[in-house]
Amino acid sequence: MKIMPTVSAIPTFGGWKPSKTENEAKISQMCNIINSGDIDTIAISGHVFPDTDSIGACYAMAYLLHQKTGKPVDIYTFNKFPDRYRLLEDGSFINLTNVNKVSQDLLKLKHYDLAISVDTSDINQMNPHYYNTIFKNAKHTFKIDHHQLPEWISQTEREKKCYADINLVDADCPSASELVMQFTKPLGLSPVNLPKKFNEAVYIGILGDTGGFNYSKSYLPYYDSYLLVNNGLIPEKSAIYMNPKMTREAVDLITLARQKVRYSPDGSIAYLYLDPDLNNALMKLRDTDIINDVKTKIKSFINSLKNVEGIKVTVFIQKYPDDEYHFNMRSRLVDVSKLAHLYNGNGHSNAASFAYYSHKPFDKIIEDIITNMQTYITDQTA
Numbered sequence: 001m002k003i004m005p006t007v008s009a010i011p012t013f014g015g016w017k018p019s020k021t022e023n024e025a026k027i028s029q030m031c032n033i034i035n036s037g038d039i040d041t042i043a044i045s046g047h048v049f050p051d052t053d054s055i056g057a058c059y060a061m062a063y064l065l066h067q068k069t070g071k072p073v074d075i076y077t078f079n080k081f082p083d084r085y086r087l088l089e090d091g092s093f094i095n096l097t098n099v100n101k102v103s104q105d106l107l108k109l110k111h112y113d114l115a116i117s118v119d120t121s122d123i124n125q126m127n128p129h130y131y132n133t134i135f136k137n138a139k140h141t142f143k144i145d146h147h148q149l150p151e152w153i154s155q156t157e158r159e160k161k162c163y164a165d166i167n168l169v170d171a172d173c174p175s176a177s178e179l180v181m182q183f184t185k186p187l188g189l190s191p192v193n194l195p196k197k198f199n200e201a202v203y204i205g206i207l208g209d210t211g212g213f214n215y216s217k218s219y220l221p222y223y224d225s226y227l228l229v230n231n232g233l234i235p236e237k238s239a240i241y242m243n244p245k246m247t248r249e250a251v252d253l254i255t256l257a258r259q260k261v262r263y264s265p266d267g268s269i270a271y272l273y274l275d276p277d278l279n280n281a282l283m284k285l286r287d288t289d290i291i292n293d294v295k296t297k298i299k300s301f302i303n304s305l306k307n308v309e310g311i312k313v314t315v316f317i318q319k320y321p322d323d324e325y326h327f328n329m330r331s332r333l334v335d336v337s338k339l340a341h342l343y344n345g346n347g348h349s350n351a352a353s354f355a356y357y358s359h360k361p362f363d364k365i366i367e368d369i370i371t372n373m374q375t376y377i378t379d380q381t382a
Ligand SMILES: [Mn+2]
Pocket: 053, 054, 119, 146, 175, 176, 209
């Protein structure tokens, strides 16, 4: 039985091949290079601190390229990569390298015919050593991404984000993994012949970037998931990737963090500072996978407060060495990219961030910034 979406939502594409004209042209350009017979060595990378979309898109791309060319594929990661994602590997043709663990000299020795960057809007989201050695020197480079560029960025900034030879960016696509999925038929591949792990890779990308379908803006993630299920995906099996291991200490720390949420005087901003107490407790958890997952859980808790009545912006604050503070904002109602821009930051209307340097005590910094934000929010929502 063939089910086609009957909803006339704006995106009229998705699935195993693109039906959006711009995507079709870019994807066929990329496929011509892949099919040229000149591609023997392939490198794929995602963004720093990879999420499941970045990871899923890397593996999905690796499967497609291996199936097409028969060549091995090297995936590069820029931070520690939780071991459970290695379960996405099937066969011995995927070589995973953590750029932090190898010397720059070793990276210099590697030459690739094709380097593909997925889910990475800007080169500052790529490890600089990797960019300067492998990516920049590859014979052909592709960017495959779905991050919306804010309207206010300048033409020069816009051009800088086209860092590859061919740049495919589709902001209507819920996940980069689904954009990768659209290469299947143009490459002359049949979905049914792909390894089953391909389905899982795309699916964890969808789950991650839509928050388990919670933030779907169209029918696409549902429709693409339906196609994956039809192709042999067993959705409930993805729990092994999505549900990290936990410990009692980790749970206690999440509880402690939740108690540290503060509000601006008018209640329109909820913020959480990952203060030295929380940070030390985090480091005591030792296992890097658990540390990262606890941090993700704390962040998604503060982010979720944007749905609470009266709260217009949520802020997650982290301190880095040399008194550098990172402010990470979320909102449904206020364009936080403009707020970030005030502090030379960047992002999208719903999610944006900026860095702030100050030797003042944290209480003073937060008071100034929160007051400023509150004024801005009042003006915007007046
Ligand atoms: Mn993504």
